[in-house]
Amino acid sequence: MQRGANLPLVSGYNESVVLDVIRRSRTQLSRADITTITGLSPQTITNVTRRLIAQGLVVEAGTQIHGRGKPPTILQLVPSSRFTIGVHLDPAVINYVLLDLAGTTVAHTCSADPPSSDPAATIKDMAREIESLLESSGVERDRVVGVGIAVPGPIDAAGGILVSPPLLRSWRDVPVRDSLAELTGMSVLLETDVNAAAVAELWADRDDSGDFAFFYLGSGIGTGLALGRQVHRGPTGNAGDGGTIMVPSAELPAGRKSEMLGHLATPQFLTEYAIDLGLVPQDSSFDTVLARAAEHDPAVLALFQRAAGWIGSAIVTLVNLLDISAVIFGGPFWNSISRYTLPAIVREVEQSPRRSTHRSLRFRSTILGEHVVAIGAASLVLESLYSPRATTLLIRE
Amino acid sequence: MQRGANLPLVSGYNESVVLDVIRRSRTQLSRADITTITGLSPQTITNVTRRLIAQGLVVEAGTQIHGRGKPPTILQLVPSSRFTIGVHLDPAVINYVLLDLAGTTVAHTCSADPPSSDPAATIKDMAREIESLLESSGVERDRVVGVGIAVPGPIDAAGGILVSPPLLRSWRDVPVRDSLAELTGMSVLLETDVNAAAVAELWADRDDSGDFAFFYLGSGIGTGLALGRQVHRGPTGNAGDGGTIMVPSAELPAGRKSEMLGHLATPQFLTEYAIDLGLVPQDSSFDTVLARAAEHDPAVLALFQRAAGWIGSAIVTLVNLLDISAVIFGGPFWNSISRYTLPAIVREVEQSPRRSTHRSLRFRSTILGEHVVAIGAASLVLESLYSPRATTLLIRE
Numbered sequence: 001m002q003r004g005a006n007l008p009l010v011s012g013y014n015e016s017v018v019l020d021v022i023r024r025s026r027t028q029l030s031r032a033d034i035t036t037i038t039g040l041s042p043q044t045i046t047n048v049t050r051r052l053i054a055q056g057l058v059v060e061a062g063t064q065i066h067g068r069g070k071p072p073t074i075l076q077l078v079p080s081s082r083f084t085i086g087v088h089l090d091p092a093v094i095n096y097v098l099l100d101l102a103g104t105t106v107a108h109t110c111s112a113d114p115p116s117s118d119p120a121a122t123i124k125d126m127a128r129e130i131e132s133l134l135e136s137s138g139v140e141r142d143r144v145v146g147v148g149i150a151v152p153g154p155i156d157a158a159g160g161i162l163v164s165p166p167l168l169r170s171w172r173d174v175p176v177r178d179s180l181a182e183l184t185g186m187s188v189l190l191e192t193d194v195n196a197a198a199v200a201e202l203w204a205d206r207d208d209s210g211d212f213a214f215f216y217l218g219s220g221i222g223t224g225l226a227l228g229r230q231v232h233r234g235p236t237g238n239a240g241d242g243g244t245i246m247v248p249s250a251e252l253p254a255g256r257k258s259e260m261l262g263h264l265a266t267p268q269f270l271t272e273y274a275i276d277l278g279l280v281p282q283d284s285s286f287d288t289v290l291a292r293a294a295e296h297d298p299a300v301l302a303l304f305q306r307a308a309g310w311i312g313s314a315i316v317t318l319v320n321l322l323d324i325s326a327v328i329f330g331g332p333f334w335n336s337i338s339r340y341t342l343p344a345i346v347r348e349v350e351q352s353p354r355r356s357t358h359r360s361l362r363f364r365s366t367i368l369g370e371h372v373v374a375i376g377a378a379s380l381v382l383e384s385l386y387s388p389r390a391t392t393l394l395i396r397e
Numbered sequence: 398m399q400r401g402a403n404l405p406l407v408s409g410y411n412e413s414v415v416l417d418v419i420r421r422s423r424t425q426l427s428r429a430d431i432t433t434i435t436g437l438s439p440q441t442i443t444n445v446t447r448r449l450i451a452q453g454l455v456v457e458a459g460t461q462i463h464g465r466g467k468p469p470t471i472l473q474l475v476p477s478s479r480f481t482i483g484v485h486l487d488p489a490v491i492n493y494v495l496l497d498l499a500g501t502t503v504a505h506t507c508s509a510d511p512p513s514s515d516p517a518a519t520i521k522d523m524a525r526e527i528e529s530l531l532e533s534s535g536v537e538r539d540r541v542v543g544v545g546i547a548v549p550g551p552i553d554a555a556g557g558i559l560v561s562p563p564l565l566r567s568w569r570d571v572p573v574r575d576s577l578a579e580l581t582g583m584s585v586l587l588e589t590d591v592n593a594a595a596v597a598e599l600w601a602d603r604d605d606s607g608d609f610a611f612f613y614l615g616s617g618i619g620t621g622l623a624l625g626r627q628v629h630r631g632p633t634g635n636a637g638d639g640g641t642i643m644v645p646s647a648e649l650p651a652g653r654k655s656e657m658l659g660h661l662a663t664p665q666f667l668t669e670y671a672i673d674l675g676l677v678p679q680d681s682s683f684d685t686v687l688a689r690a691a692e693h694d695p696a697v698l699a700l701f702q703r704a705a706g707w708i709g710s711a712i713v714t715l716v717n718l719l720d721i722s723a724v725i726f727g728g729p730f731w732n733s734i735s736r737y738t739l740p741a742i743v744r745e746v747e748q749s750p751r752r753s754t755h756r757s758l759r760f761r762s763t764i765l766g767e768h769v770v771a772i773g774a775a776s777l778v779l780e781s782l783y784s785p786r787a788t789t790l791l792i793r794e
Contacts, residue, residue: 004411004437005790007404013790014401021399039792040401154754163754211632223718227629234624234720235608241717241753246710248656249646259645260751313643317714320638321620323631354657356638357551357560388399390787393407395436 003394011048014040016388018048022058023077023102024206030064030072049075056081057101057386077102083139085130085186086378087149088193088371089115089176090332091167091219094126095371096133099378101386103204107137108371117170119162120179127183145385146187148377149176150196152220157237160190167219189380191233193373194240198224198231199383200368200376201328209362212326213242213318215311216373217334221262223318230389245314261314265307267333274303286333293340304340311341312348319349320356330366331373338365400791408445411437413785415445419455420474420499421603427461427469446472453478454498454783474499480536482527482583483775484546485590485768486512486573487729488564488616491519492768493526495534496775498783500601504534505768514567516559517576524580542782543584545774546573547593549617554634557587564616586777588630590770591637595621595628596780597765597773598725606759609723610639610715612708613770614731618659620715627786642711658711662704664730671700683730690737701737708738709745716746717753727763728770735762 021037022029029037035045052058059078063071079102088095094111109129115122126149134141152165160177162168181188191199198214210229216222223242225232232239243262252259263269267286274280279299280288292300315327327349329338346363349355366372418434419426426434432442449455456475460468476499485492491508506526512519523546531538549562557574559565578585588596595611607626613619620639622629629636640659649656660666664683671677676696677685689697712724724746726735743760746752763769 004414004435004441005407005787006437006441007407010402010404010407010790017399017401024399038399038401040403044401044403225718227624227631232624232719235722236720236754236756238754238756239718239720244717244751244753245714246643246645246656248643259643317642318718320641321622321636321715321718322629323633323636325632354641356641357633357635359633359635390402390790393402393410393787393790 003396005393006395009393009395013388013390013393014038014044014048015051016386016392018045019052019057019077019386020388022075026206028064028074028076030074032072034075079104081143082382083144084378084381085133085144085147086196086374086376086380087126087130087147087180088196088374088377089149089151089162089168090193090373091115091152091165092332094122094129095374096129097371097374097378098133098137098139099375099382101382103375103379103382105371105375106139107133108374109133115168115171119171119174119176123174123176123179124183126180130184144186146189146381147180147184148189148191148196148380149180150191150193150373150377150380151176152218153192153194153222153241154238155190155192155236157190157233160188162190187381189384190237191377191380192222192224192238192240193218194222194224194242195231195233195237196224196373196376196380197330197366198226198240198376199379200372201366202226202229202231203376203379203383203387204368209326211322211324212328213315213322213324214366215242215315215327215329215334216331217265217329217337218331219266219268221265223314225322225324227322227324242314242318245317247310247313261310264310270303270307274300277303279303286336290336301340304337305344307337308341308344309348312345312352313354315345315349316352316354319361320354323357324361325359326362326364328364328366330368330370332370334365335370400793402790403792406790406792410785410787410790411435411441411445412448413783413789415442416449416454416474416783417785419472423603425461425471425473427471429469431472476501478540479779480541481775481778482530482541482544483593483771483773483777484523484527484544484577485593485771485774486546486548486559486565487590487770488512488549488562489729491523491526492771493530494768494771494775495530495536496772496779498779500772500776500779502768502772503536504530505771506530512565512568516568516571516573520571520573520576521580523577527581541583543586543778544577544581545586545588545593545777546577547588547590547770547774547777548573549615550589550591550619550638551635552587552589552633554587554630557585559587584778586781587634588774588777589619589621589635589637590615591619591621592628592630592634593621593770593773593777594727594763595623595637595773596776597769598763599623599626599628600773600776600780600784601765606723608719608721609725610712610719610721611763612639612712612724612726613728614662614726614734615728616663616665618662620711622719622721624719624721639711639715642714644707644710658707661707667700667704671697674700676700683733687733698737701734702741704734705738705741706745709742709749710751712742712746713749713751716758717751720754721758722756723759723761725761725763727765727767729767731762732767
């Protein structure tokens with residue numbers, strides 16, 4: 001069903017646009033600067049900034065001095081005007097962050113244990129953890145605009161349900177969103193971990209790179225997609241499962257059945273592979289593999305080159321399919337392998353005969369660190385409230 | 398750079414919305430019906446329909462009779478108010494269609510020969526062909542709003558350039574868009590063939606299926622993507638190269654080097670494969686392979702089952718990555734193989750252990766026939782002028 005647009009919606013949209021411009025700017029902005037950037041009329045900017053100031057989101061902060069005449073007033077974001085909480089439910093750990101409106105992490109904590117096999121008990125723990133995060137940070141509750149929770153997929157986005165995560169077997173059809181909302185009394189948004197990571201990058205981005213894949217390396221592998229400055233979630237919220245991309249069989253270890261990226265480039269598989277090859281003792285952990293790489297063991301380094309080849313091959317599939325401009329890498333295990341793999345991944349992608357165009361791509365690790373998914377979960381709330389999205393201009397039913 | 402929205406843009410957008418609602422409706426609509434559907438106010442609908450009538454796009458056509466009171470006036474599209482021309486430059490043939498505003502093909506013609514190795518000469522032929530299409534159909538030139546041309550990728554969308562199509566070797570860096578615009582005196586839009594096919598489906602769609610992949614089987618293979626009711630073109634216009642998706646090696650013929658879908662499920666490869674297996678004589682064409690299938694040759698049918706397996710595997714990758722709801726099949730060679738492959742493709746996708754969710758998918762062949770790409774090229778012009786896109790609400794620089 002096609003919906004129209006009307007003036008009140010335009011008004012709300014323009015508020016988001018102006019707030020976004022002020023938030024992302026690297027330089028100090030006056031009303032005149034914002035007029036130029038947004039294309040809006042000076043009168044509209046005057047009205048919109050008045051409303052943003054009334055809500056406490058923006059403040060007048062001194063004047064610019066250049067040339068003669070009345071120096072223009074500078075408008076600044078008030079980072080402490082709003083806060084949001086992000087929760088990352090990972091099979092190995094639960095991370096919590098408290099973010100301010102500027103996207104700065106004000107506080108961080110994590111669970112001592114992995115999520116239990118009793119989802120209801122774990123969700124209660126989450127609610128308690130959120131309370132103590134607020135208490136210890138001294139942030140007033142009425143400044144917290146909501147909670148975002150990121151989970152391994154698949155999810156039922158409409159129902160706010162964690163459906164059947166392969167690495168959290170006892171968490172089947174758990175209504176995480178509504179349970180946590182009831183326990184905390186706050187509004188809660190649910191997202192997959194890989195899409196939350198993409199939201200984090202988009203919210204923090206200052207370089208206008210709105211078409212990228214976020215290559216997420218956790219216990220599993222996924223690829224959150226930002227297309228045209230929007231995270232592509234898909235109708236059920238499960239887009240981004242790049243872990244099922246197939247890779248060429250030529251490079252596979254003998255006897256290996258699966259040719260899926262998500263079965264190959266993971267810490268667990270690389271550890272098993274190193275054991276099979278006799279590079280590390282039986283029962284070694286991934287840390288042992290990493291230690292050998294740090295000692296420049298050529299056989300272990302060659303193994304990481306192979307992983308880089310698989311990852312690069314999957315990225316070529318993504319780039320050809322979606323015409324993205326950049327790949328951003330992150331997730332709990334990315335930091336530990338990036339030095340051994342990133343240059344080879346870039347080489348694989350750049351030199352692949354499968355590339356359908358020769359446009360240049362940008363590759364980088366996330367600047368948001370290992371808690372990028374928790375930060376993304378928190379950003380989700382800010383995005384839903386304050387991000388200018390053209391679709392918010394449409395009249396809802 | 399973030400741009401604001403303003404009232405004149407809303408006004409133009411709402412015109413597109415109302416025109417779209419009238420065009421797609423299966424039933425007769427009054428102003429009151431349109432008010433309900435769009436969420437716009439009765440006053441806005443009165444103003445918008447007045448403007449659409451003034452432009453000749455819509456006409457008042459009788460009254461609805463139900464119940465008492467003054468019977469409401471029906472609004473109808475005027476299909477003959479605007480026309481558009483679509484050109485599909487395929488490595489084997491050039492197709493031309495003349496479309497009216499309702500999306501009906503008013504005239505069709507095709508070149509006797511494949512595109513020549515002299516692009517400039519071929520583009521001159523195109524311009525002549527367009528002129529004779531207009532003359533023979535008797536459509537007045539001032540009702541033709543533009544020409545769309547669809548080509549094999551990769552393209553440079555911004556420059557309107559056909560860059561380096563693998564199957565049209567002598568067409569390198571050809572400025573198709575501007576050359577054709579100069580020769581015809583009409584505005585011209587350029588698109589890849591697979592994305593044009595997706596545009597065609599979106600423009601003709603009455604079922605609101607805005608998240609799909611168009612699986613295109615021509616001399617090559619591609620997958621045009623519609624995400625959230627918009628064709629996903631990507632920043633350079635080259636999205637949709639699903640032909641480079643890798644498929645599992647287990648099912649590959651011995652000695653086969655490539656595991657790319659676009660090297661496997663094509664008529665050319667299937668013919669070579671059938672020859673290698675001794676199923677058809679040396680130097681057979683694809684028509685011979687099809688003839689054997691029509692005679693129920695089990696070995697040839699098994700070969701099509703394999704192709705279906707590769708196609709199904711690639712579709713699983715797409716569905717997992719993009720969370721699409723439907724797959725639409727078409728392109729010059731689709732009709733000839735659909736009966737032998739579609740059921741097996743559906744089975745492969747539905748039963749794949751790689752599926753990340755169990756949501757139901759819709760599969761169907763295009764209803765637009767074998768000229769879907771030429772129709773898509775023509776629809777491109779209508780889409781750019783009359784399709785309601787939320788991004789058109791943003792102030793341009």
